[in-house]
Amino acid sequence: MMMLNMGLLRSALVISFFSTIYTREWNTHEYMIREHSLVKPYQGLGTSIPYWDFLGSTMVTNNYIRLTADAQSLRGAIWNKAPCYLRNWEMQIHFKVHGRGKDLFGDGFVFWYVKEPMQEGDVFGSKDFFTGLAVVMDTYSNHNGPHNHGHPYISAMVNNGTLHYDHDRDGTHTQLSSGCVSKFRNLDHDTYISIQYVHDTLTVAGVKLPLGYFLGVSAATGDLTDGHDIISLKMYDLSTPDDDILEDRINIMPSASFFEPPRDHVEDPKPSSLTTWKKVVLLVFGVITICGCVFIGGLFYTKQKEQQRKRFY
Template identity: 60%
Template sequence: MFKDICKLLLLYLFITPATAEWNTLEYSRREHSLTKPYQASGMALPYWDFLGSTIVTSNYVRLTPDLQSKSGAIWNTHPCHTRNWDLQVQFKVHGKGKDLFGDGFVIWYVKERMQSGPVFGSKDYFNGLAIVMDTYSNHNGAHNHQHPYISAMINNGSLHYDHDRDGTHTQLAGCEAKFRNYNHDTYISIVYKDDTLIVSTDLEGKNAWKECFRVENVLLPTGYFFGASATTGDLSDNHDIVAIKMYELDLLETQKKDEDRSQIVPSAQTFDAPRTRIEDTKPAMSAVMTFLWMMFIALVLIVLVVLGIMWYQKRQENSRKRLY
């Protein structure tokens, strides 16, 4: 009898961890997820469409190759009617560039899908949420952050994403995140729960999330689409999506179960929209540039003086000839 009880206890100890792990995945939404193997038949992706330069391989979906002037995107075919969700994306950004690279990619939750445009390969003046993964190292304007940089933007269709200012005049929040050219897997988690947006990363291969930023009082409607797009310009990178996993999160007790959120206008309480565009002040000339300009001016003055002396000597010589 005692042996039987021991066996049952051991069996329970072995089964419990497996059950706990399984329960963490029971809210996984297959229709919003992308996992290997990707291809069902031919180049078709279950629940996903793609456009532009996007190619599907056995190990990743490449939005852009490491070539100039490329643009690609992947879009979920099913709208998300879940109120609270966690979107986890495994990605890889890599290329030949060590000091110069770009441009970056965006993870979307928006009303409009499958529309090419100037915002990292997708539509400007969008409705919804953009998580911008900006890698353009030679960034525009004077900012107090380095690149790569992750930021969030909420748009109700009236705002323009300003590439000339890296979107800093319309972002909700952001953080520096060096996610290029890693040999190990890199991940980003986008959690939207109880009107709070939380973006975290796992870039160091530690299997642990590190919070990038958190923004409260963010309103997003249900019925929008998940997607990802990328673009390259004069600078380039490979932008690869390895996996997308979407998890439905439980409603909190404070949330109304039957509330219709499909008509909510995307907004954030801390968002000052639209912000006035402020031109960046021109940076002061560096010491090297100042020295080069002074050298150039000095050479010009020397040339002018030499020409003046030559002209004066020639004039004096002509005057002497006339006297004789």
């Protein structure tokens, strides 16, 4: 197996990106929680899948669950019906992002652990001002503004319900520490992301998440497009007998001790509202106006010369 660690977020949330030439489990020593996992074969009775709900453009096939096709203005999501009460966990997502676009593509997908599941919205197909955790795989390549990173871009956000995800700025105003660039799009081999939440703390900062929230994945396309496929979701329980189980984790608010330094939101210059046809008309009108002025000026000049000649006779 070839494993490429594409960076860590400086928080208790450890995000690793893997690509592998062939499919193989990389976590076999922990216990996979069936009610929080989604693996082939997907179908249960009829078109339903046990423990999971669907929204929007989501389509289930034998080999993958397609959140969006490579088409404009789509939103799709899958949501786990069972609230998650694991204190420490790891989610492994096997996915594929693919599309025809070479330089322009988007928008991306998000792994969610939130209080309010099954709500469609503007944050990659799901609700803004959410309560909980979002891990964002942003592929939108046509950005302006002060971003010092490329795309696709992986970042995380913890929200207590009061923060807005600023899609025009990749969420950099509210992200946890620094994200990382990860070239996971249009690869010929399998792609995975591993999201680990263990003991609240990793070196620099901490993230505290309540128990009993819901897991999900959503994706969206806009004017730019990509196909977003989920092949599997595998949840592992990383809890140990030594974990503190006495602390009330049901009613706490999601929080994090380290965010990116805040920046002012500066609006991008508004593009011209003129269509190409209108621009052509204005250009033609401008040329005609200039030619008319030159013609009138020529007539005036000729008349002045004739009057000067008459004075000499």
